[in-house]
Amino acid sequence: MDNKKKSKLQIPPWGWLIISFLVAMLLWFFLSVNEKTARSFPFLPAILQALGTVISRGVLAEDFISSMISVLSGFALGFVTAVPVAFLMAWYLPVRNILEPWIQFIRNIPPLAYVPLVVIAVGVGRKPQIIVIWLATFLIMTVTIYQGVRNVDETLLKAARVLGAKDKDLFIKVVFPATTPFILTAVRLGVSVALTTLIAAESTGASAGMGMRIRSFSNSFEVAPMLLYIILIGIIGITSEKIIKTLERKLTGWQEKREI
Amino acid sequence: MAGEERNLKVRIDHVEKIYDGRQGKMVALNGVDLDIYENEFICVVGPSGCGKSTLLNIIAGLLEPSSGAVYVDGKKVEGTGTERGVVFQQYALFPWLTVLKNVMFGLKLKGMPDDQAKEIAMKYIKMVDLEGFVDAYPKELSGGMKQRVAIARAYAVQPEVLLMDEPFGALDAQTRTQLQAELTKTWQEEKKTCFFITHDVEEAIILATKVIVMSARPGRIKTIIDINLPYPRTQDLKMQKDFLDLKAQIWGEVYQEYLEVRK
Numbered sequence: 001m002d003n004k005k006k007s008k009l010q011i012p013p014w015g016w017l018i019i020s021f022l023v024a025m026l027l028w029f030f031l032s033v034n035e036k037t038a039r040s041f042p043f044l045p046a047i048l049q050a051l052g053t054v055i056s057r058g059v060l061a062e063d064f065i066s067s068m069i070s071v072l073s074g075f076a077l078g079f080v081t082a083v084p085v086a087f088l089m090a091w092y093l094p095v096r097n098i099l100e101p102w103i104q105f106i107r108n109i110p111p112l113a114y115v116p117l118v119v120i121a122v123g124v125g126r127k128p129q130i131i132v133i134w135l136a137t138f139l140i141m142t143v144t145i146y147q148g149v150r151n152v153d154e155t156l157l158k159a160a161r162v163l164g165a166k167d168k169d170l171f172i173k174v175v176f177p178a179t180t181p182f183i184l185t186a187v188r189l190g191v192s193v194a195l196t197t198l199i200a201a202e203s204t205g206a207s208a209g210m211g212m213r214i215r216s217f218s219n220s221f222e223v224a225p226m227l228l229y230i231i232l233i234g235i236i237g238i239t240s241e242k243i244i245k246t247l248e249r250k251l252t253g254w255q256e257k258r259e260i
Numbered sequence: 261m262a263g264e265e266r267n268l269k270v271r272i273d274h275v276e277k278i279y280d281g282r283q284g285k286m287v288a289l290n291g292v293d294l295d296i297y298e299n300e301f302i303c304v305v306g307p308s309g310c311g312k313s314t315l316l317n318i319i320a321g322l323l324e325p326s327s328g329a330v331y332v333d334g335k336k337v338e339g340t341g342t343e344r345g346v347v348f349q350q351y352a353l354f355p356w357l358t359v360l361k362n363v364m365f366g367l368k369l370k371g372m373p374d375d376q377a378k379e380i381a382m383k384y385i386k387m388v389d390l391e392g393f394v395d396a397y398p399k400e401l402s403g404g405m406k407q408r409v410a411i412a413r414a415y416a417v418q419p420e421v422l423l424m425d426e427p428f429g430a431l432d433a434q435t436r437t438q439l440q441a442e443l444t445k446t447w448q449e450e451k452k453t454c455f456f457i458t459h460d461v462e463e464a465i466i467l468a469t470k471v472i473v474m475s476a477r478p479g480r481i482k483t484i485i486d487i488n489l490p491y492p493r494t495q496d497l498k499m500q501k502d503f504l505d506l507k508a509q510i511w512g513e514v515y516q517e518y519l520e521v522r523k
Contacts, residue, residue, distance in 0.1 A: 158322055159352035159410075163366035163417060164342045173365075177356045254356045254397045 042224045050225040059213065063229075066208040067198055070126060074133025074201075075194045081134075082141035082186065089142070090149035107139040112200040124205030132201040133194050140193050141186040148182020149175065181252045188244045195237050210236075268334075269453045270296040270319065270421060275328035277314050288314045290478030291328070296421075301447055301454045303468035305461055305510065307518045311479025312457045316425050319455065320346050332421060342366065345419030349426040351406040353398040359385065359409050360394040366417035384412035387446060404435035411443070415450060424456045428463065437495065440466050444492060461511050465503060466493050473513045476521045483513050 011019075025044075032043035054060040089096040111132050118128040152175050160174045202211030210233055217226035277289040288311040296302055304312045317323040319330050321340040330337040332344060353362050360378065363385055367377035385391055388408035398406055407427055414422060428436040444467060447454055458464050464471045468487050475482040489502060497503050 153352075155348055155350050155352040156354060159346070159348060159354075160365070161322065161340045162320055162342075162344065162346040163413070164340075164369040169369060173369075174354070177354070180356070252356075254399060256355060256399045 040223060040227075042227065046224040047228050047231070050222075050228045054225055054228070060232075062208045063210050063213045064232075066206070067202070067210040070129040070133060070201065070209065071191075071194045071198055074130045074197075075137050075190055077130065077134040078137030078141055078190055078194070079187065082138050082145060082190075083183070085138075086142045086145035087149055089146050103139055103142055106135070107143065110200070111136045111197045112203070115200050115204055119204045125207075128204065129198070129201040129206065129209075133197050136193050136197040137190040141190045144186035144189055145179065145182055148179040148186075151182070152178045181248070181255055184244065184248045184252060188241060188248070191240050191244065192237065195233065195240075199233075267298040268295055269298045269300070269332065270294075270455070271331040271334075272296075272315070272319070273329050273331065275315065275318055275325045275330060277311065277318065277323070278326045287478035289318075289325070290480045292479070292481055294472070294481060296453060296455065298453055299451055301456065301467055301469045302472060303456045303458055303464035303470070304472045304474060305458060305464050305514055306474030306479070306482075307476045307514065307521045308459065309479075309521060310474040310476040310517065312474055313425055314479070315474075316346075316423050316455065316457055319421075320344055320423050322346075342370070342417045343420040345414035345417060345422045347407070347410050347414050347422070347424040347427045349429045351398070351403075351410050353406055353409055353413075355398050358395050358397055359390060359401070362398070362409055363413045363416050365413060370417070381412075381416055384416045385409075387415070387449075388412045388442065402435075403431050404439060407431065407439065408442075411446070415446070415452075419452065421453045421455060424454065426457050426459065429459070436460075436463070441492065441494075443467065448491065461507055461514060462498065464510065465489070465506050466497070471506075471510055473510060473517070476517045482517065485510060 028041060029043055031037045031041040051060075085099070089099055115128065115132055118131050122128050122131065156174055156178060157170055160170055165173065198209070199211035199214070202209040203215055206212035210229055214226055214229050217223075217229070272292055272294040275289055275292045276287070279286045279288055292311075292315060304315070306312050314323060318325050319332075319337065321337050321344065332341075337344075354365065357365065360381055363381040364377045367380055368374075372380075382391070382394070385394060388411055390405060390408055390412070393401065393405065398409070401409065410427070428439055431439065440463060454467075456464075456467060465487055471485045471487060472481055473483045473485070474480065485506070487506065489497065489506075
């Protein structure tokens with residue numbers, strides 16, 4: 001009993017990671033041999049074989065690049081529009097009163113629902129993808145950054161003013177640094193939303209892309225490459241989150257508490 | 261202490277502050293008149309809600325009086341100014357700046373070059389005994405250390421008047437006693453006029469040359485008591501009769517007001 005407890009405590013984090021990985025593999029294997037689920041979950045060898053095929057055919061690289069162009073341009077547009085709108089909303093009551101209800105309203109509609117509308121408006125191709133990703137990331141990032149600006153501790157503003165800060169100094173030297181953690185959180189949420197939205201955005205009339213390819217594999221019942229693409233999207237998501245988290249730690253290590 | 265030629269530093273001239281609340285008008289300050297002379301250490305005590313913080317904010321220029329005015333060196337207060345430094349109860353350090361950068365903040369705003377600002381900042385960081393923590397961030401400091409940084413930051417811009425709003429209110433008794441002694445020492449060295457708010461009567465007597473008791477709702481000055489005990493005022497003083505008499509007197513005045521509020 002005592003011994004068991006001790007050994008439990010001694011497993012390092014990477015040890016747990018391996019255990020967690022093995023458990024998932026076991027579960028996956030079980031799904032792949034179970035009669036009811038076998039068709040949806042081919043096991044690792046089939047997936048690796050599919051990987052070889054999509055790489056050698058050059059499809060994977062094409063899809064990956066196409067998706068990344070859409071995600072990054074949509075996200076970048078979302079970010080550069082969200083920052084000023086969030087600050088305007090936090091500072092000017094009329095702007096807030098007019099915009100906030102609609103931002104909340106549209107934010108709660110899944111992008112998949114309005115993709116066809118965008119396609120009808122601007123036609124097929126990359127344009128609707130970027131517009132949809134822009135809209136979705138803009139909404140989530142505006143809300144997050146806006147909260148951050150409103151959350152700036154008023155005593156810090158007072159402290160800066162009595163030390164001689166003018167309005168311009170208050171913004172550059174207090175409001176902006178105080179909002180940085182929220183901006184980074186917004187970036188993290190934005191990237192995650194961009195990936196989620198990507199699949200919806202590519203579902204209509206894309207010529208390449210991770211989401212488009214999943215749909216086309218689905219139409220031809222190619223399960224192994226489909227599952228491969230799903231796993232790859234997951235890997236892209238977790239990698240970008242790790243990168244942003246590292247950035248957060250570097251830029252906002254001064255924070256008292258860390259939010260998750 | 262009372263010199264013959266005392267310079268009038270701060271004149272509070274019939275300051276009124278009325279808030280328009282949902283339950284109608286609330287009079288926070290009802291005609292406060294007070295003259296503060298150079299080098300005086302004023303402590304203001306009174307029950308919560310007596311408007312002592314409001315008065316401090318008006319002197320700081322963070323709030324506007326509804327009527328009346330405050331003059332510093334004969335000049336009417338309009339907005340904040342670096343001749344009036346403030347130390348807040350919640351420390352209000354910029355969490356993204358190191359101790360050194362926090363203390364340099366006001367100097368940089370004055371447009372002072374980096375090395376000069378750093379030199380002055382270091383002098384005040386040494387004054388509060390934190391030279392070992394210049395590169396630390398606020399989150400790495402204890403409450404007492406944070407408040408020391410805040411005091412150094414306020415002193416660094418060389419204000420004429422130092423306004424302190426219950427600066428030691430959130431600290432434990434031991435740290436508070438230590439900081440009181442340090443503050444007295446700094447006050448004697450730096451020759452600044454201090455306006456210090458507290459709810460702790462002992463703290464007021466230990467620090468002040470003059471204790472002001474405010475009455476509650478509407479806030480106004482009730483009594484002014486000169487404290488003629490010699491500095492440095494040590495812990496032993498707290499056992500002596502002079503001190504205990506003053507404490508009883510001031511506490512009596514405050515308690516009366518406290519009962520008023522409870523009614």
